[in-house]
Amino acid sequence: MRNVEVLERFKNYIESEKRYSDYTSISYFDDIHNLINFLDKEQFGDILTVSPRIARFYTATLHENYSPKSIARKISSVRSLYNFLVREDVLEENPFLDIELPKQEKRLPKFIYPEEIESIFKSIDTSSVLGTRNYLILEFLYGTGVRVSELCNVKLNDIDYFQNLCLIHGKGSKDRYVPLHNRLINEISDYVITTRKDLLKTKENKYLFLNHHGDNITPRGIRMVINKVMLESGESLKISPHTLRHTFATHLLNNGADLRSIQELLGHSHLSSTQIYTKVSKEKLKESYMQAHPRAKKK
Known part of the structure; x- marks a missing residue:
C-alpha cells in the first residue's frame, strides 16, 4: 500500500x-x-x-x-x-506509541474584560447589512462560547425560538444544546427576517450565518470578520474567536456559574479541560487584591 x-x-x-x-x-x-x-x-x-x-x-x-x-x-x-x-490490521504496532511528548508550559487562556467587550460592540456600525451580521457573529460567540467551526455549522432549524436553545454540532459528532439569552434570540430572529434575506439574495442556504455571496460563512471568514471589527474599533486588543470562547467561560465563572455547567456549555469531554478557568479566576482575584489592599500597594 x-x-x-x-x-x-x-x-x-x-x-x-x-x-x-x-x-x-x-x-x-x-x-x-x-x-x-x-x-x-x-x-x-x-x-x-x-x-x-x-x-x-x-x-x-x-x-x-x-x-x-x-x-x-x-x-x-x-x-x-x-x-x-x-x-485496520495494516500494521502490527504503532512506531510512535512510546514516544514521549515534550512537557509544555500551561498558558492561561486569554480573555477580555466586560467593559472591553462592551466597547467593541458599541464600535460596530449596524446600519449596514454586513455590520448587522458582524455584530450578531460576535454576540453569538460571546453569548454561547461555541467554537468557530460550530458557529459555522449552525443551521436555521437548529434554533429553538420557543425554548431559547440552539443545537450545536460539536467535535466528534457530539451534539449539545446551548441556551440563548433573550437579547440574543431576538437579534437572531431579526437577522433571519431581514439581514439574512439581503445576504441570501436568490440563493437557497440552510445555514444561519452567510457571507456576502450568500454562501455559508467559513471559519476563515469569521476570523476575517473579527479582525475587521477590531481594526475599525480602534482597540489595541488582538482577539480571535477562541478569545471570545475563553471570555465567555471566564465571565460565567467570575459571576458564580459552577464548573460542571460551564463544562457542558463548552462541550468539554473532561472536567480537567474546564478547570483551567478556575486558575484564570484566581489570577484575577489575586490581581484585584494586590491593587486594592492598602498594605499590598505599599512598596
Whole structure:
C-alpha cells in the first residue's frame, strides 16, 4: 500500500467516522505530510516502513525547528494515523506509541474584560447589512462560547425560538444544546427576517450565518470578520474567536456559574479541560487584591 492509499483511507476515517471539521482535518494532514517529507529527505521509505528507531529520530529533528506545543501536536497527529493503521490490521504496532511528548508550559487562556467587550460592540456600525451580521457573529460567540467551526455549522432549524436553545454540532459528532439569552434570540430572529434575506439574495442556504455571496460563512471568514471589527474599533486588543470562547467561560465563572455547567456549555469531554478557568479566576482575584489592599500597594 502506497502513501497515497494510506492517506485516502485515513482521510475517509477522520471525516466520515470521526466527523472532524475541515480545519482539524487540514491540521492533521499538514503534520502527516511533515513526516512524509522527512522520510523522503532521509530516504527512509514510506509511512508503512517507519520503525520505532525512525520515529525517535524524526522526533529529535522536530526539536530543532518547533516549539514543544507544535511538536506535541505533530506527534499526536501521526500517532493517530498509526493507531488507525493498527486498528485496520495494516500494521502490527504503532512506531510512535512510546514516544514521549515534550512537557509544555500551561498558558492561561486569554480573555477580555466586560467593559472591553462592551466597547467593541458599541464600535460596530449596524446600519449596514454586513455590520448587522458582524455584530450578531460576535454576540453569538460571546453569548454561547461555541467554537468557530460550530458557529459555522449552525443551521436555521437548529434554533429553538420557543425554548431559547440552539443545537450545536460539536467535535466528534457530539451534539449539545446551548441556551440563548433573550437579547440574543431576538437579534437572531431579526437577522433571519431581514439581514439574512439581503445576504441570501436568490440563493437557497440552510445555514444561519452567510457571507456576502450568500454562501455559508467559513471559519476563515469569521476570523476575517473579527479582525475587521477590531481594526475599525480602534482597540489595541488582538482577539480571535477562541478569545471570545475563553471570555465567555471566564465571565460565567467570575459571576458564580459552577464548573460542571460551564463544562457542558463548552462541550468539554473532561472536567480537567474546564478547570483551567478556575486558575484564570484566581489570577484575577489575586490581581484585584494586590491593587486594592492598602498594605499590598505599599512598596
